[in-house]
Amino acid sequence: MNSFVARQPILDRSLRVFGYEILYRPTAVSEEALVSDGDSASLNVIQNIVLVIGCDRLTGGRKAFINFTRNLLLQDAAFYLPKELAVIEILEHVKVDPELMAACQRLKHAGYLIALDDFVLSRSEHHPIAQLADIVKVDFRLTTPEEHRAIVSRFGNGSRRFLAEKTETREEFQEALHAGYSLFQGYFFSKPTIIARKDIPVSKFNSLRMMRELHREDFPIEAIENVIRQDPSLVYKLLRYINSAFFGLRHKVTSIRHALALLGEKEVRKWATLTIYARVSKGQPEEVLRLSLLRAAFFESLAPYLNMAEEKPQLFLMGIFSLVDVLLGRPLEEALSEVPLSDDINHALLGGSNRYRPVFDLGTAYEKADWTRVFALCQKLSIHPRTVARLYLEAIEWTERIFLV
Template sequence: MDVFVARQPIFDRLQKVCGYELLYRMSTENQYICANGDQATSDVIANSFLLIGLESLTGGKKAYINFTENLLKTGLPTNLPPNMVAVEILEDVERCEEIIAACRKLKEMGFTLVLDDFVVNECSEPLLEFADIVKIDFMNTTPAQRKNIIRKVGFGKIEFLAEKVETREDFEQALEMGYSYFQGYFFSKPVIMSCRDVPVYKLNYLRILQEVNRPDMDFGSLDSIVKRDVSLSYKLLKFINSAAFGFRTKITSTRHALVMLGINEIKKWVSLIALHNLAEDKPDEIMTCSVIRARLGELVAPKIGLRGCESDLFMMGLFSMIDVLIGRPMSVILADLPICDQVKKALLGQACRYYDVLTMIKAYEKADWATFFRYAEDFGLNENEMPELYVQALEWTNNFLVV
């Protein structure tokens, strides 16, 4: 199934794009059809961040996203990056104490707050102290009303955005009145972006990969993540209690496993099992190849002057085919995956030491001996050691996959 998001550019006074409003769409038809505003915004966020990729949609510019009263109260915007998102507060949001508190928190977090379809009345005033931008609908206001809004609000810390600018006359009038930003059909209609949907279970495991690889992940948080997914915790305990580990006493809980193995080892195993679950609908060889690369990278690290980098090289190999498993471009997946920069560069094909390791491993698995020998010599690796390391990686992979 395809998913869709429309984007409409927002321009500055020099007519340069400075952001995009992201809009809900159900199809390639450029119109909004949705009775549930909460669902529309939730879909826009899921499709933008998890499927299409925010960078692909906005090119690094700020994304303007509409939020309903209910979503503001539940704190949904606080889960998004403040430097990438402007929170648009819809005109029908009640200006109650709960909403004021939510806006205060968003402001403290560094979000840009935008009041949508602004009109001057007693109800609108409570949120003005938090607003960075006020949006004025040029299609549904007269020139006199627009001037009145600017006169009432003033040009202090608040900037004005003219939306639904349909003609050059509208644009020139907004310029003359001191507007900072402009949006409407005079510049561009919303452009629909689409991609193939990803099954919910894959999104769940992708979120687990994102969470578990955060640099600030601690003991308690990791334990909670594993417990939250029955399949993950079951497979983790089953594997840790297998002959591959050889523990004399049975590991009975994820907390017990954390104590026995340590946080870094558990992160590795959780990532491995989550990726394995992601691969359920793909040919077995894709996962097999990924795990062999991961283990081989881990084994070869101390042989090539990268002792201490074993975990990084394991993750690099493990994620080397994640784009195939999820059906998304590698750049989109890695944008939200908190792994180290060297690993990201390697997976994106950018020159770095880790990329050289990955190239060497791929060359060995493809029997591209000329390339393998060149990189092995560069790393100072005794080429005669590689067959034994590869066999060890293969045996380790087979043990994991049969448990």
């Protein structure tokens, strides 16, 4: 592993995942210093993504938006990437001339999608690229509402799509929708829409309580079996899960007890939690569930490296419940009060200072590709950054595998 790789979701108008922007940080010089000449380092990372990590592993088969410098475009480095998955993102500071346009035309003719990053109307030299691009990205924090609409009006056609970047609130998402944007990048989907004076549905509330019970230390496998037997949906999902191609069993499993025995108590608890949580997440963007699972897997995997191996279930729950305010439409403090979690989890999720909080901060810093903060937290936690990078990718792979079942 020669690089740190994170991903940020890009959603469509229906809040389904269209793809991910791949954010990477090469380590060609050191863990602490950024590489000033990004061309050769970025090329190494692109090759690493293809040969070592794999685009499909990073995105679950969705589009991968990958930044390209001028030199890499002229060197046809994009042809290392599969055209079915790659979106070639041209950085905003590239010099536009006939040579660059010819390189972009080669990509277009080969079937690649091209995106132009951080487009603004005042950069007239980028207008030819905007006319060529399949996707035009607009930073909603650096441009005005009038500019948002003007860009769509001037460069819109039947096939070109506009991506609203850094949409961090539901209001910005709605503004972008009304302005004609069809793709959205930012964590607006992970912010709760507060439901005033409305009771939590009983089924959702009971599911959350059941999830908490599943993770009690003294909860025997027989009791878990009884929980599953009371819910036909859980029985169906359990048998479908154990008989999936992932396990590769030679004989079909038709017994709940047999399925539980094969999985083992630890994996049964995890499976049941994920299944119930998926039910609770209905009505929310799928990426909310995906992000929760990714956090849970990542936090849990960190535990043995932080002298917290016995607290893996707690760290897993911290990730699962980190977006419970979004699920319930409640302020976080109120939402957490509805579910009996440990004081340590509640305190960490609410921003308090305890041994769990740095783990949470490390996960959210990695999501945002805030590498300076990632390295600072690695130092604080006495964990090697390369270990963190590996565990994060493994958490992505595990999360995508869950969604295939």
